[in-house]
Amino acid sequence: MWSKDKIMTREALLPVVTDWKAQGQRVVFTNGCFDLLHLGHVDYLEKARHLGDRLVVGLNTDASVSCLKPGRPLQDEVSRARVLASLLFVDAVVLFDEQTPLTLIEALVPDILVKGDDYTISGIVGHQVVLQNGGQVLTVPLVAGYSTTRIVERIQAHLTP
Numbered sequence: 001m002w003s004k005d006k007i008m009t010r011e012a013l014l015p016v017v018t019d020w021k022a023q024g025q026r027v028v029f030t031n032g033c034f035d036l037l038h039l040g041h042v043d044y045l046e047k048a049r050h051l052g053d054r055l056v057v058g059l060n061t062d063a064s065v066s067c068l069k070p071g072r073p074l075q076d077e078v079s080r081a082r083v084l085a086s087l088l089f090v091d092a093v094v095l096f097d098e099q100t101p102l103t104l105i106e107a108l109v110p111d112i113l114v115k116g117d118d119y120t121i122s123g124i125v126g127h128q129v130v131l132q133n134g135g136q137v138l139t140v141p142l143v144a145g146y147s148t149t150r151i152v153e154r155i156q157a158h159l160t161p
């Protein structure tokens, strides 16, 4: 499979997830902006994938990111989606335009919902949907010292005379 084929619309992804579930595969879902991919992202995504059998990543569109994080994204949604899709342990990438992935999670009803532990369980959007459907909501420890913001700050410091 070419990585670009992992990038799907919500409509195309729904039957794929239904088939995975019908085959008894546990579907893990996470989401984020993933502006500049770094070690923390890779570590947490790989761990998320191994909490189940398939990993679906919800990716904020450029419009969504710019509402959440003024001045961002630095990389457009096409680039961010392809970089995520190129990861061996990512099975699907789906863009969402809203401020939160709630409607996407309501549509997919993943078996496992995951975020980094910079979030509390009750602070993870969609946790009620997943728990009410008998699923799990989990966090993965952060890799200390890694963030997109930190990368930007280091570049800015490097460029400042």
Ligand SMILES: Nc1ncnc2c1ncn2[C@@H]1O[C@H](COP(=O)(O)OP(=O)(O)OP(=O)(O)O)[C@@H](O)[C@H]1O
Pocket: 030, 031, 032, 033, 034, 035, 039, 040, 041, 043, 044, 069, 114, 115, 116, 117, 118, 119, 140, 141, 142, 143, 144, 145, 146, 147, 148, 149, 150
């Ligand atoms: N250092 C890290 N280790 C593990 N997971 C991380 C780390 N940083 C972010 N994540 C996780 O990656 C996902 C996407 O987060 P996000 O795109 O905001 O990354 P970020 O590097 O924190 O970006 P920003 O600096 O712009 O906030 C979230 O689920 C978050 O919990």
Ligand SMILES: O=P(O)(O)O[C@@H]1O[C@H]([C@H](O)CO)[C@@H](O)[C@H](O)[C@@H]1O
Pocket: 031, 032, 033, 034, 060, 068, 098, 099, 100, 101, 115, 119, 123, 124, 125
């Ligand atoms: O990359 P971020 O900022 O960690 O991703 C955000 O996560 C929010 C989270 O799911 C809240 O529980 C989400 O609402 C927001 O749209 C971003 O994806």
